[in-house]
Amino acid sequence: MSARRDVLVVGAGPVGLVAALLLADAGVRATLVEKETEPGDLPRAISLQDESFRTLEQLGVADALKAESLLDTGSRYFGLGDRLLLEARPVASRLGHPAKTQFDQPILERLLWERAAAHERLEFLRGADATAIMQDSDGVGVTVTAGEKTQTLTADWLIGADGGRSFVRRAVGIELAGTTQPQRWIVVDLRNEPRERAPFAEFHGDGERPYVLVPGVKGRLRIEFMLFDDEDPEEMTTPERIRELVVPRFRAELAPDDVRRATVYIAHQRVARRYRAGRTFLAGDAAHLMPPFAGQGLNAGIRDATNLTWKLIEAITGGGTERLLDSYELERRAHGAAMVRVSRRIGEVVMATHPVVTRLRDAVVRTVGLLPGVREFLATMRFIAPPDYAAGAAVASDGVTFDTVTVGRALSQPVVRDATGAERGLDAHLGRGWTLLQIGGPPAAAADAYWDAIGAKRLCVRPPGSEPTDGVVTETTAVLTSGAGTRPVFVAVRPDRYVAAVFDAAGERRVVEHLRAFVDDRDLPRNPRFSVHP
Secondary structure: OOOEEEEEEEOOOHHHHHHHHHHHHOOOOEEEEEOOOOOOOOOOOOEEEHHHHHHHHHOOOHHHHHOOOEOOOEEEEEOHHHOEEEEEOOOOOOOOOOOEEEOOHHHHHHHHHHHHHHOOOEEEEEOOEEEEEEEOOOOEEEEEEEOOEEEEEEEEEEEEOOOOOOHHHHHOOOOEEEEEEEEEEEEEEEOOOOOOOOOEEEEEOOOOOOEEEEEOOOOOEEEEEEEOOOOOHHHHOOHHHHHHHHOOOOOOOOOHHHEEEEEEEEEEEEEEOOOEEOOEEEOHHHOEEOOHHHOOHHHHHHHHHHHHHHHHHHHHHOOEOHHHHHHHHHHHHHHHHHHHHHHHHHHHHHOOOOHHHHHHHHHHHHHHOOOHHHHHHHHOOOOOOOOOOOOOOOOOOOOOOOOOOOOOOEOOOOEEEOOOOOEEEHHHHOOOOOEEEEEOOOOOOOOOOHHHHOOOEEEEEEOOOOOOEOOEEEEOOOOHHHHOOOOOEEEEEOOOOEEEEEEOHHHHHHHHHHHOOOEOOOOOOOOOOOOOOO
8 A cells, every 4th residue: 555545534334434445446545444443233223225225236235235134114103002193115216226124234334344354455444543633735644543553644535434423523623513302212122033023113102102113134123212311321221121121012031142232322413514624524424413213324424425435536536626526515415414304303203202292293193194195295205305416516407308317316227138138237337437328319429528538438228129239228127218209318427326417419518518617527637547437
């Protein structure tokens, strides 16, 4: 490893591991610094969305994690008397993965950790604690202590993915804005659950002691109980009190080995005022802390890592501009703050204990559920809105509309057939960097040299029944091509699988001029050591 790195990543939780692996896979000289010597073994986050799996698939760990996860889950909300108020399932995924999955965080961390430890292009410093940060316009230095040894690592860029108590965030002077909810919760993770439960996370607002129940696979079960002001956390996590909470209401018997962990947490509702300070960026819990009720904390962090890393790669290769780097905060902070608000509101509904408030809550939920539009909105979990990056590194459409592709939104992933006859998700055919898709119309080619200069992979997507050839794949079921017309339409797909532009031949020049504000092909040629294609 050279003395100076391209990127330093501090924190090897799931978010830091994802960021470091995405960078290393692309050929970036990256160093990952982690104060622990082994991956975490505490089941913290428990819910993953389709977009997170899309990134994990790119890293080669999605299938192994799915084998240990409860796929295609929903949520159920109960009121007084344990009466079911609402059953909700997210809209079926268009990204090629289950929309919502209950997973086990220690398994995910170990999969990522082992891949990072074995990666030939990633320097992974374990048992190393970051103790000081210095940065200027030319780079950043991080002082790292490992045992008796102290050294200063230098790099062009720094990612702080070191959790809610982030040293990086404090060292670069970024403030967290928000509040801390007064209610405390005790999390009890169990093994050897004797009965099979329906694939739903259950939120029970019984007005007495609200609780959340989340099933897993292979006998895993999580139960979270709200604590009251007069209850002592240490006393409530003793084996005796855990047994009182669990037996006989949830389990007939509870052996000591059945309890993986029992801990008390306090949920924060905070967002960093900035996601960037000079050459330092924040990601994951270092940038945002949210209550667990919407299951968005880790998902938001993986989105951060996926969004940030491709922009740093473009900056390192020479084409990424300051506007591109600034778009990280523009795109991710707004959505992160929105997920904090959603999580807080769900928590307020679940945690109500006042008799008048709980009766009113149940009545309101039942009443609005009679309205078809509202019922559909709640039952399909549309209150957890996906990101929209149209205001960021994207170009607004100008007269070209396409029903199946939206600028600023994630590209759908249909199953496609290639020239060998193999059927796989579209992502398997996209470049690791930019991709230029052609959908509809006779074979054509976007003419501008810009696409080749930024390393964009060209791919034509044809409707079912067409013949796949080199550079052409056909959908097994019409998804993207269902909106195709007689003229070719081009889709510029960013490395994070979000749509940057939709245009026809007449609009190509306008799109290129706008994209150059983010990735300028005229600055430097692409460095050949970077792997922009799989």
